[in-house]
Amino acid sequence: MIKETTAQAVLLEAKRSGADYAEIFLEDTESTQIEMLDGKVESANYARSCGAGVRVLRGTQSAYAYCADIGEQALMETARAAAAALGDAKYAPSGEVSFAVKRYGTKMERPFDSIGNADRVALMRKGALAAKSVSGEVTQALVRYIDVLQRVTIISTDGVFSFDERPRTRVYIQAVAMKDGEAQTGVFGPGCGLGFEAYSDKIDVEEAGRTAGNIAVTMLHAPECPAGFLPVVIDGGFGGVIFHEACGHSLEATAVGRGNSVFCDKLGTKIAADCVSAVDDGTLPGEWGSIHIDDEGTPGQRNLLIENGVLKGYLIDKLGSRRMGMPVTGSSRRQGYMFAPTSRMTNTFICEGSDDEEEMIASMAEGLFAKKMGGGSVNPSTGEFNFSVNEGYWVKNGKIVSPVRGATLIGKGSEILKKIDRVGPRVWMAPGMCGSLSGSVPTNVGQPRIRVDGITIGGKGGAIE
C-alpha cells in the first residue's frame, strides 16, 4: 500500500531536525461489533480506522505525529510535524535505508469478511440461551461480539519494512441474576487471535454463557465477603491478573527506564518466593495476546521475567532500550495509529509448579478462594495494586463453607510476590484488554492455581459461620 520510494522520502523528511531514528506506522483496521440483549440484537456497528503515525527519536527524546489520512502528502506533513517537535529543520539528511521487506500474518480459515451477520448472531444467541438456561433467576443476558482485523505496515530507518495482519475475536457474556430487588452479575469473555474458526476450534460460547449465568446466580445467593487480612487461593486463568498488576506493569520499560518502578536495578536479585517463575510469551499461536511482530517491527519472543524467584528480565521497547542500555524484547505495542508505541505485555503468566490444587485449600484455616477475578490496576511507582473478585468462596478449616460476593484484594506487588506459598501444576490463561500509555491492547493473563499467605481482603460482610 505504500511505495518504498515514498517511505524513503517520508523517513528523510522526519529526520530533518536531527532525529537518529524515524518510523512510519500505517494502519487499516476493520471491526464489527454486535450487541444482543435478552436474545435480541440491539445494535450492530462496523468501523474502519485508517491512518498513519510518524515517530522520531533523538537520543531519549521522542516526538509523535499522526493523521487520519495515509496519502503521500498527508504522510509528508505528518513527518514534518514530528520533525518540528524536535527542533528546526536545519539538517539535510541523505542516503537510502536498505529495507528488509517481510510479511507476517495469521492465516484465517474463516476470514471475517467471508461470514455474514447471520453467522455472528447465531453464535451470540447460543451464548445468550446458555446463560439463561442456568436458572430462572437469570433475568438478563447481555452478549457483546467483536471481530477485528488490524492490517499494519511498519517501516523504520533500522531497515524494517514489515506487513502484518492481526485478526482477533471475542464474545463477552454478562448475566444478571435478580431476586427481591437485588441484582448480581456474572461475566465471562473468551477471545483469541484467530478468524471465525475460533468458535469451532477453540471457544465454546455455550460454556461461556453457562459460566456467566452460574456466577451471577451463585453470587445472588452469596453473603457479603468479610473484610480482613487472610490467606487467599487464586485460581488459574484470569487469576493471573494478580501477576499482571502486581508485577507485570512494574517490569515495563515505561516504568523501569525512568526509574519509576519498585523493580529498578533488581535484575538477578530475589523479588519473589522460590516457587515463582513467570514469562511473557508473545509467540503462542492464536492466543489473544500473541504478536508476530511488535509495533516497531521486532518479532515477538518468549521473555523470561522471573526464575525461581529471581528477577531475570524486563519488557523493553526501542525507546526503553536507549534509556536502559538493554536490548529490545519484542514488547512494543500500541492500540492503533493514534498512539506512539511503548513497552507492554503480551501473554503473561506464572509458570506451572508442583503443589496440589486441593491441598492448598484443605490446609487453610480461614481465608478466601478467589475462583474468578475481575479487573484491577496498579501504581508502578509504589507497586500498590487492587483488583476485584467476581466469584469467591469462603474457606474455613480447609473446606469451602459459602460463596461470598463483593471482595476486593489490595496490596503491594513486591510484598505479595514473596508471600506466594503454593503454585499448582496446571497453567491456563484468559483474555483481557490492558490499558496504559499507548492505549488499550489485547493481553492474556494466566497462572496455575496459587496461594498467597496473607493479603488484604476488602468486603462489607460480617463473619461467616
Next chain:
Amino acid sequence: MTNTEFYEKASAYAAKMGCEGCETYFGAGESFEVNANAGEIDRYSVSREAGVSVRVSFGGKQGYAYTERMSEPERLVDRAIDNAKCIETDDLHPMQKRCAYQAVASEKSALADMDEQARIALTKRMEQAALAADGRVQRVIYCSTIYESGRVAIRNTNGLEAERSSDVSIIFVMPSVKDGDEVQTGLAFRMGADAADAEDCAKEAVQDALGKLGGRAVPSGAYRVLFRPYAFSDLLMAFAPMFSADEAQKGRSLLAGKEETKIASGIVTLTDDPFDPVAPRAFDGEGTPCVCKSVIEKGELRTLLHNLKTAKRAGVESTGNASRRSAAATVGVAPAVFRIEPGETTAEEMVGQLGNGLIITDLEGLHAGVDAVSGDFSLKAAGFLVEDGAVVRPVSGVTAAGNFIEMMKSVSALGSDLKYALPQRGYYASPSVLVEKLTIAGD
C-alpha cells in the same frame, strides 16, 4: 470529499437503496500533547483526525457504520444497511428534526491562544516547580500539557443540520516523593481557564504526595467517611449508568421506575447541566437541544436521562442526553455535566462534623471494583484518619466497600468546596460529601 458532500452522496444512495432515513455524524479534531522529563520535552504528540459515521433507518431498524476513509460513502451505507438488517428489537429510534439552538459560551481556555513554544515553556516550568517544591521530591513521573479542539456536524434526512466546536485545555503533573524507603506519588491538574497555573498545580501535586507519607492501614470495621470532591466525583462517574433510561429499560438499573420517589438524603441535589461553562454544548449526540435539569432534587429522583429512543419507549420527551463516545460509537445515553450541588459547610468545618472516621481522598480500581447494576462497590482507598474532629495521620492500604444507593441515602453533610474532576468519560463535579457508614478493610 467534504463532510457535506459525503452526506449528500450517502443520503442519496441510502434513499436509492430503500432506506427511510439517513444521518451522518462527522467528528474531527486536532490535538497537542507534550510531556516534560528532567528539563527536556521527552514526549511530544500532535494529530489531526476525522471520521464519519452513517446511521440508516431501514425497515424500521437502525444500522451503523463508521469510517476514516472519506472516499467511500456508498460502501459505508451498504455496511450500515447490513447491520440494520440484523436488528431484532422493535424499539423505534426516531431521528431528530431541524431544531433551533441557544447560544452557549464556554469559559476561556487558557491554552487556546498560546503558541507551541509557550506551551512547552509552561510544561517545563511546571516540572521545575514540582522538583523545587520540596527536598523529598524524587522525580516527576508525568508532567503534561494537553490541548484538543474538536468539531461535530450532524446532518440527516429529517432536515437536521447541527454543528458545534469545543476545546479542552489540561495540564497535569504527577511527582514522586521519597522518605527513607517509602515512595509516594501525588497528582494535580488544572483545566479550562486555570490551565496556565503551572506553579500552583505543581505545589498541590507535591503536597498531595507528601501528605501520603507514613500512611498505613486502620483496623477493619465500619467507619463514618468524609469523601473529598475528587473521590466522590469518581464514584458519581462510575455509577452514572444507573441514571440512564437505556440501562433502566434493559433491566440493568435499580433506579428503573423510581421517578418521583426518594432515592437519596434530602440534602442531595444532582444536576445535569449541559450549559455549565466548564464544557457547554447546545445539542446532544443526536441533535436534540440540551436542557439543564435536576436529576435528583432534595433526595427525590426527578428523571432518568433519555435520548430519542428511550424517550419514545417511555412516552416522554428526550432530556437531550444522547451520547456518542466518539464518532465511531453508536448512540447511547450519558450525562453532560453531572454535578452534585454544594452545601454551605467549608471543607475544614466538615472534618469537625466527621468527628471520628476516615477522610477518603483517593479511590482506585474504578473500572473493576464497581458494579453499576447492583450498586455495590469495593475499592482501594487512601486518605486520613480523623479523631475528635482533627486529622491524626494518613491512611493507605485499605478498601472501602458499600452500596451507592444506600450510601446516597446516608449523606449527612455537603461541603461548599465544589470541584470538577479530570474529564475522562464526561464531566463530573462534587463537593466534599459526608456519609454515615462504609465498611473499611485494613488490618
